[in-house]
Amino acid sequence: xxxxxxxxxxxxxxxxxxxxxxxxxxxxxxxxxxxxxxxxxxxxxxxxxxxxxxxxxxxxxxxxxxxxxxxxxxxxxxxxxxxxxxxxxxxxxxxxxxxxxxxxxxxxxxxxxxxxxxxxxxxxxxxxxxxxxxxxxxxxxxxxxxxxxxxxxxxxxxxxxxxxxxxxxxxxxxxxxxxxxxxxxxxxxxxxxxxxxxxxxxxxxxxxxxxxxxxxxxxxxxxxxxxxxxxxxxxxxxxxxxxxxxxxxxxxxxxxxxxxxxxxxxxxxxxxxxxxxxxxxxxxxxxxxxxxxxxxxxxxxxxxxxxxxxxxxxxxxxxxxxxxxxxxxxxxxxxxxxxxxxxxxxxxxxxxxxxxxxxxxxxxxxxxxxxxxxxxxxxxxxxxxxxxxxxxxxxxxxxxxxxxxxxxxxxxxxxxxxxxxxxxxxxxxxxxxxxxxxxxxxxxxxxxxxxxxxxxxxxxxxxxxxxxxxxxxxxxxxxxxxxxxxxxxxxxx
Amino acid sequence: xxxxxxxxxxxxxxxxxxxxxxxxxxxxxxxxxxxxxxxxxxxxxxxxxxxxxxxxxxxxxxxxxxxxxxxxxxxxxxxxxxxxxxxxxxxxxxxxxxxxxxxxxxxxxxxxxxxxxxxxxxxxxxxxxxxxxxxxxxxxxxxxxxxxxxxx
Numbered sequence: 001x002x003x004x005x006x007x008x009x010x011x012x013x014x015x016x017x018x019x020x021x022x023x024x025x026x027x028x029x030x031x032x033x034x035x036x037x038x039x040x041x042x043x044x045x046x047x048x049x050x051x052x053x054x055x056x057x058x059x060x061x062x063x064x065x066x067x068x069x070x071x072x073x074x075x076x077x078x079x080x081x082x083x084x085x086x087x088x089x090x091x092x093x094x095x096x097x098x099x100x101x102x103x104x105x106x107x108x109x110x111x112x113x114x115x116x117x118x119x120x121x122x123x124x125x126x127x128x129x130x131x132x133x134x135x136x137x138x139x140x141x142x143x144x145x146x147x148x149x150x151x152x153x154x155x156x157x158x159x160x161x162x163x164x165x166x167x168x169x170x171x172x173x174x175x176x177x178x179x180x181x182x183x184x185x186x187x188x189x190x191x192x193x194x195x196x197x198x199x200x201x202x203x204x205x206x207x208x209x210x211x212x213x214x215x216x217x218x219x220x221x222x223x224x225x226x227x228x229x230x231x232x233x234x235x236x237x238x239x240x241x242x243x244x245x246x247x248x249x250x251x252x253x254x255x256x257x258x259x260x261x262x263x264x265x266x267x268x269x270x271x272x273x274x275x276x277x278x279x280x281x282x283x284x285x286x287x288x289x290x291x292x293x294x295x296x297x298x299x300x301x302x303x304x305x306x307x308x309x310x311x312x313x314x315x316x317x318x319x320x321x322x323x324x325x326x327x328x329x330x331x332x333x334x335x336x337x338x339x340x341x342x343x344x345x346x347x348x349x350x351x352x353x354x355x356x357x358x359x360x361x362x363x364x365x366x367x368x369x370x371x372x373x374x375x376x377x378x379x380x381x382x383x384x385x386x387x388x389x390x391x392x393x394x395x396x397x398x399x400x401x402x403x404x405x406x407x408x409x410x411x412x413x414x415x416x417x418x419x420x421x422x423x424x425x426x427x428x429x430x431x432x433x434x435x436x437x438x439x440x441x442x443x444x445x446x447x448x449x450x451x452x453x454x455x456x457x458x459x460x461x462x463x464x465x466x467x468x469x470x471x472x473x474x475x476x477x478x479x480x481x482x483x484x485x486x487x488x489x490x491x492x493x
Numbered sequence: 494x495x496x497x498x499x500x501x502x503x504x505x506x507x508x509x510x511x512x513x514x515x516x517x518x519x520x521x522x523x524x525x526x527x528x529x530x531x532x533x534x535x536x537x538x539x540x541x542x543x544x545x546x547x548x549x550x551x552x553x554x555x556x557x558x559x560x561x562x563x564x565x566x567x568x569x570x571x572x573x574x575x576x577x578x579x580x581x582x583x584x585x586x587x588x589x590x591x592x593x594x595x596x597x598x599x600x601x602x603x604x605x606x607x608x609x610x611x612x613x614x615x616x617x618x619x620x621x622x623x624x625x626x627x628x629x630x631x632x633x634x635x636x637x638x639x640x641x642x643x644x645x
């Protein structure tokens with residue numbers, strides 16, 4: 001492993017890869033800071049720029065955008081009380097309260113340090129555990145693969161922030177969309193209604209950018225009022241010793257919570273940040289401080305957020321299962337470059353895997369060194385009127401989508417899904433499960449049908465084998481927890 | 494309290510779509526138990542979707558969801574800016590290859606800036622020209638992305 005990591009560093013520290021990492025980190029922070037963009041839009045907008053570079057470098061840049069956006073999201077949460085992306089919602093509570101008390105600087109530094117520690121520890125975990133899980137997964141057959149992907153979707157439905165039934169509906173709509181086009185096993189055309197363009201199915205990138213990029217802009221256009229931004233001075237950025245002492249343990253706990261939850265397919269950053277916040281509140285000697293500018297309320301969730309980013313690469317790289325929509329774009333980018341994520345990725349493309357790990361160490365350091373002195377520039381970005389930002393982003397969306405397949409049909413798909421995403425989100429349907437179901441749909445179907453062929457049509461045969469039985473046990477555990485929670489909610493107090 | 498009207502309309506629309514798609518799904522080869530055909534997954538998904546939509550329509554939302562819906566006011570949908578943006582994007586998508594990227598981006602930017610801002614016509618045109626210049630510089634010259642030239 002040490003040799004592989006050494007090779008990874010040799011690849012990541014090449015001057016061109018350092019540049020890609022820097023560009024990714026800065027661009028990620030910019031899109032994370034700006035409310036209404038976020039990691040998914042940031043990744044998609046820069047996706048065309050990666051077509052002309054080698055796969056390892058492309059992944060380094062895209063991963064930089066991903067974790068840069070996670071850090072950037074905390075800046076607007078603290079200074080504006082508007083989360084740059086969903087996982088930073090919880091930072092708004094105590095982070096913004098600290099800013100109101102004139103302690104925006106320490107809040108931002110605690111976010112940066114927490115993000116650095118969480119990100120670095122999770123990358124160490126990624127390097128240690130991913131190869132082990134990959135070796136285990138090499139022996140897994142199509143039945144266990146099907147059950148694992150199903151578990152990821154069920155998990156998402158169980159822990160979703162919206163109603164479970166609505167999340168289930170979105171998952172089913174996503175699975176339905178994934179069946180459009182030519183059947184992979186029999187080459188039969190499904191739901192194409194005679195259209196040649198639909199024969200290849202819908203472009204995942206166009207669907208993703210429509211659902212998240214375009215619909216986000218439409219939602220933000222409804223409220224374009226200019227907000228008051230706190231601007232901390234450089235001197236005020238230095239936290240006092242008591243702040244760092246209060247942040248130390250929450251940062252360590254946040255790293256653990258974020259890492260464990262991120263490694264589970266289907267768990268998003270939002271869950272790990274909320275769990276970290278509630279753990280810190282429970283462990284605090286002064287829980288009443290939470291909501292009034294508690295340092296632990298900023299340090300824990302922000303660390304958990306970035307730790308989840310690192311460990312969410314485990315299901316992506318080793319199982320080929322994206323935990324959140326942003327990692328689905330990473331998956332798509334890898335596939336565009338001919339790299340198939342899965343158990344064989346580490347042996348077939350070691351430069352991509354170990355290069356990514358090494359670049360994440362470097363990227364976390366870049367974010368720590370760059371973002372604290374540059375916070376003033378990012379604050380000025382928040383002052384950009386949305387009426388100028390929105391047209392620019394929409395134009396980049398159009399050019400970016402066209403560049404993927406040189407197809408104007410993809411542009412139409414993006415616009416239609418932009419409208420659908422807007423309507424779904426106005427009706428309080430979460431579109432993230434829909435997108436993940438679109439990504440996983442093909443593989444779920446193929447593995448189910450292959451497993452049925454192997455089991456000679458016996459559905460109970462899907463549960464043969466130790467891997468399938470372990471996953472079945474996880475299903476049982478999940479349903480038991482859900483049932484217990486449901487019972488607790490219904491019991492009159 | 495019942496679910497918001499928009500939520501019910503979306504659910505009904507999805508239900509109707511699922512019922513409609515059952516027709517082509519039943520026309521696909523179903524295969525056998527040991528060699529399932531392309532109809533298997535669509536039929537399972539459509540069946541579950543119909544059941545889930547019906548379940549959502551007849552179920553009562555939890556107190557927490559009702560409170561969140563009341564805060565967010567999900568009834569109003571769209572205004573001049575929203576529908577104008579969708580229309581402009583739709584037209585740009587349809588005409589992108591025919592008009593070419595320069596003219597399409599220029600017209601799209603003119604429409605969007607006119608919709609969102611209170612700038613004078615000359616500034617709107619100048620802003621759109623500046624946008625086209627940046628697209629040309631960044632995507633065409635720098636990244637060498639193949640974009641349609643169209644009429645011009």
